Amino acid sequence: MVIKDWTKITPALSQPVLSCINKQGFESMTPIQAAVIPLILSCKDVVAEAVTGSGKTLAFVVPMLELLIKRAKEAPLRKDFVYAVVISPTRELALQTFKVIEQFLREPALSELSLSLLVGGRSIEADAESMQRGAQIAVCTPGRLQDLLAERKHLNLPGRVKDLEFLVLDEADRLLDLGFTATLNTILQYLPRQRRTGLFSATQTKQLQDLVRAGLRNPVLISVKEKASISTPISLENYYVIVEPQDKLLFLLNFIRNRKIWKGLFFLPTCACVDYWADALPALLPDIKMFAIHGKMKQKRNKILDTFRATENAILLCTDLMARGLDIPAVEWVLQWEPPSSPAALVHRAGRSARGGAAGCSLLPLLPSEEAYVPFIRANQQVELKDWTDSGDKLTITDKLRNKVLSILHEQQKKDRAVLDKGQRAFVSHVRAYSKHECSLLLRLAELPLGHVATSYGLLKLPRMPELRDEHRRQFAPPAGAVDLDGISYRDKQKEARRLQHLEEYQNTGVWPSKKKKKMTKTQPWEQAKQNKLDKQDRRKKRKELKKKNLEAGKGKKRRAVTQAELAELAADVALLKKLKRRKISHDQFDRAFDVDQ
Incomplete structure (x- = not known):
């Protein structure tokens, strides 16, 4: 323009x-x-x-x-x-x-x-x-x-x-x-x-x-603003689609496969989710290069980002770390696993596409219980979400596809216990992140079918969580046949040796070594810790100033120091009292010593 x-x-x-x-x-x-x-x-x-x-x-x-x-x-x-x-x-x-x-x-x-x-x-x-x-x-x-x-x-x-x-x-x-x-x-x-x-x-x-x-x-x-009624670029088209929770992954896989050559960002709720899907998705999408980045990666982030920029037909799995300001050329699609914790973040996520006037699109899958999010985001952020089903692109989800995807996810976890652990952590962190949504009146954890969500993660078992109820356990689709979870080993030999050592100790003592109670210390962000320290110093300074002010006004006079003679007199009185108690002196002698008559 x-x-x-x-x-x-x-x-x-x-x-x-x-x-x-x-x-x-x-x-x-x-x-x-x-x-x-x-x-x-x-x-x-x-x-x-x-x-x-x-x-x-x-x-x-x-x-x-x-x-x-x-x-x-x-x-x-x-x-x-x-x-x-x-x-x-x-x-x-x-x-x-x-x-x-x-x-x-x-x-x-x-x-x-x-x-x-x-x-x-x-x-x-x-x-x-x-x-x-x-x-x-x-x-x-x-x-x-x-x-x-x-x-x-x-x-x-x-x-x-x-x-x-x-x-x-x-x-x-x-x-x-x-x-x-x-x-x-x-x-x-x-x-x-x-x-x-x-x-x-x-x-x-x-x-x-x-x-x-x-x-x-x-x-x-x-x-x-390019258009007063919207807060995203005119060349950006934002879509949503209503899917069942157990079918969300299947829909996204079909959606990605239908795009022949493309580059996209895939926003996930937490760092743990990024780690898990970075291991799981390459087996499900072998023709597309996968990259992963999140805030807990310190030294590798710049290198990963530069490689992704230079690669065609690739997807970058990321958290909201990538939602602001970054310019990545040729991003055609922005995919999201679920709505971001902050409504404003939806604008910034989608804005990674359609940069500098180029065309771009974003897609947000929603569960049936989350459909009210569409009018909410229109009123709250001036973002118009179009229904993907009106585009004419039909994506069918069959039982054959579901079984195949779940089978691949289960096999990955059976081959390496590290993937199993990552899947458990990803699901737990996802549930916790969902409970902290700013628009929790619309996105309610109580209405989230956790069993179906766990199925979409391809978990071998449900983790122990207070949020899981009997109805969630009935929703969960475990792998076919019995699975010996203790028999699944780590590919990392050193890690597996430690696990076997812990397993032996558990069989002997009944307590898993890593589960022993430890003294927990409450941690807080450095910014908050520093602010707390400054507040404490400020309170101490105010107390000193108040005390000084009171002394100057004569309200808080210092106590007179007790002399040595007074201490000696007190000691003599105590000794006299002890003699009376032991009947070494009479009451008359005690009274005369204290001049009671006077």
Whole structure:
């Protein structure tokens, strides 16, 4: 969509930036770019809201480079100073932004600018060394930036950001959803007030408005939507389909097989679900390459993502870690196992397709008990879900297919106990995640047929869970024939040796070693733990101030110290009392000693 030519921006863009824009093939500006870039170049703070995939990254990268070019003309930039900071909620999004800026810095006229990526996964010392070499532009995650600002042994970062020109909070609503409110407030206290700030998000929330008031000065609010009645791109088609719980996997398998050559994202409820289906699905879909990624993978995530981007006819199994901001070319379909825990996440999941004006689709299977979710999401998120059955694509589910799929899943678990364990953990974590849905009035755990859901997972047995009732056990379809669960071994020989050792101990003692009671310690997120510590310090400080105030007002006088003579007199009285009790003195003698008559 042609909104405005890059060369007609006022103030005008410099030649190096325009050259790089032309090389990367950005022929015209998107609405968010046309609205935001001139404002930032005019030294305005900006709060920008736009649908996912609308080009928000270029909307802050281009004016950021222009501001630094202008600053360099006024006075040479110091190599040890930081002039621009981009804060992203996840490592993946930070890396993506880093690569976009890196493309611009390949221009000879911009190559003098230094760029650094500051994210978790490596030591603070390594990042400190990276900044020592030069980081005039820093792309970071909030936790790592806060750590570096507080680290004084190797790096004095607060002194390096005192001339900061531009701060960007990318996917700001997601930053707040992940619990970084206190971290962002701490970071803002280190940064100079005389700066430009850009806050970019797909949705506006009350928390976001509070952050705007705290970190921006008289910002211009920009809200760009391609169509007022919907919150997803026009080129994105969103579908839903009503399926029985035991048939959900079968429907999705048929759906994927009917697409000949395609690339898609498959969102699953939890990390454990991703781990299980990453093992199970390749045997069911041998012609499609499977990749898996979730938040508990630390070092491998970037490599997996890069490989998936370069692979055709592939599916990426993922959690909501991948729902925000990431740009993966040629994603045709976004599949979801069930509705996300947050209604807003549906918009972001679907937005991984139809990027930059390309066509794309999303599909959400719903159970019969979840059909009310369709009008709810239309009213709550302005997302119109079309019924897939109206598309004319008939997908039949036969008993032969059901038996074949379940047989394959059962055999995988019998061959390797690790797959059996993963299936159990995946089902348990799925049930727990379902119980924590924000729209729990519509998606009620009490109405979820857990036995049928367990059947769709291809489990060999039902796990022990308080949520499982007799009706769920009747729904569950176990494998044909008896299965010796204790006889299923791990492929990993060391793990199997430990299991056999535990099994022998269990047979002798009746108690499984790993089931022995351990002292459990309640854990909490580091952000919450830090906040609790600060609150405790604040309460202690207030108590001291109150005590001091009371002393000054004479309300809380200190007790007079007891003298040695008084202690000796008390000891003599106690000794006299003991003599009376033992009848060594008479009552008259005791009275005279205490001067009772007087």
